């Protein structure tokens with residue numbers, strides 16, 4: 001939703017948003033965890049200072065991983081450049097509906113004149129010369145073959161879109177004509193020469209460029225393409241993404257019980273990936289099975305495999321060991337960003353990348369926007385959106401060394417930080433318009449923060465979830 005969108009529907013929405021907004025005063029704020037979690041979320045265990053929360057990973061001591069973690073801006077650059085020349089899918093002719101949301105890889109050139117024949121713009125009579133006119137018995141409907149020419153003083157009933165008979169001088173609208181009892185047609189208004197005739201080629205001539213390459217295919221573009229004679233459009237096909245959800249503790253339905261929790265990422269990721277331009281080919285539940293993970297990655301034909309969970313150094317965190325077993329090239333191994341610092345990017349084989357999203361749901365969103373979004377953008381040949389920033393309405397705590405991504409709503413050209421922004425929480429991002437990029441050290445009230453749009457809040461993005 002946009003700032004103006006918020007303003008339009010403010011009342012109802014505000015009530016929900018206020019709960020998550022950082023509108024609390026200092027005294028309230030002090031009773032909360034520094035990243036916005038209410039105190040009970042920490043179960044009484046004091047949070048370690050952020051600098052001490054360095055990631056650990058299989059095969060590396062925690063301090064090594066912290067050392068090699070990539071700064072956030074650099075991680076995004078690396079992801080945007082990870083795709084090697086030639087390993088992107090080639091532009092191909094796609095059926096119209098499959099091209100929706102993709103940039104055109106070739107100019108859209110008219111395959112026909114539009115209109116492709118002289119046609120009537122109105123229901124009425126095609127007439128020849130000045131009235132009154134003798135009305136021909138048989139009228140003309142749209143979609144019929146060339147009618148016989150009109151003689152001077154002759155008229156014929158005609159429907160909107162029907163072919164104009166040769167020698168027609170104008171179309172008289174039905175509401176502007178009267179037929180007398182001798183069957184003669186009279187105009188009740190002045191009739192200009194050529195009135196209400198759509199001449200062939202009025203909109204374009206065959207061969208005219210209608211749209212340049214790079215134009216995003218919107219529903220209107222689909223309509224124009226169809227009108228101009230296209231059955232297919234040339235575009236870079238959507239990159240194929242496959243999601244592998246790891247974790248034995250995950251339920252796909254019902255209430256959490258006995259230490260099991262609901263899988264939040266299985267439902268969240270596919271539509272978000274589609275909004276980022278991907279075709280989601282599969283979502284697989286892998287559990288905590290290292291062999292199943294190995295099989296799934298090596299058997300996948302996707303351009304991008306996304307795993308969720310298992311990126312850290314717990315006993316069942318299989319992502320790093322599996323990447324080693326595959327012989328994958330780690331391009332990014334940990335990012336200096338909170339949440340989500342254990343995220344990773346690897347080249348599993350030529351033409352296939354893997355983004356390892358941390359299991360905590362907001363950390364996974366952070367990984368999606370940090371690593372998967374730039375990679376998919378390059379794979380899909382989409383231009384980067386112009387970066388934009390808005391002043392923070394309130395100060396935001398920073399991490400001493402890492403970038404923070406904080407859900408915000410946009411209010412009166414200010415980014416308002418939301419509570420419930422802890423790594424395991426989705427309550428903040430669910431009402432957010434964007435994630436604010438808060439540099440190491442934090443942001444002051446009034447300081448401009450770069451904003452990462454969320455797909456549902458990006459006006460004109462042309463992206464769709466389905």
Ligand SMILES: Nc1nc2c(c(=O)[nH]1)N[C@H]1C(S)=C(S)[C@@H](COP(=O)(O)OP(=O)(O)OC[C@H]3O[C@@H](n4cnc5c(N)ncnc54)[C@H](O)[C@@H]3O)O[C@H]1N2
Pocket residue numbers: 053054055056245246247249250261262263264265266308309310311312313314317339340341342357358359360361363423
């Ligand atoms: N010793 C350390 N432990 C952890 C560190 C660390 O630096 N040192 N980092 C923590 C951070 S930060 C994160 S984030 C997580 C990342 O861990 P993993 O990627 O290995 O994720 P899991 O351990 O599998 O899961 C973490 C958490 O998220 C829950 N989860 C997992 N998948 C889902 C899902 N699809 N839907 C909802 N919730 C999910 C899972 O049950 C865990 O609670 O590591 C920390 N540990």
Ligand code: MOO
Pocket residue numbers: 337338339340341342358360362363423424
């Ligand atoms: O940074 Mo973790 O990635 O806090 O959730």
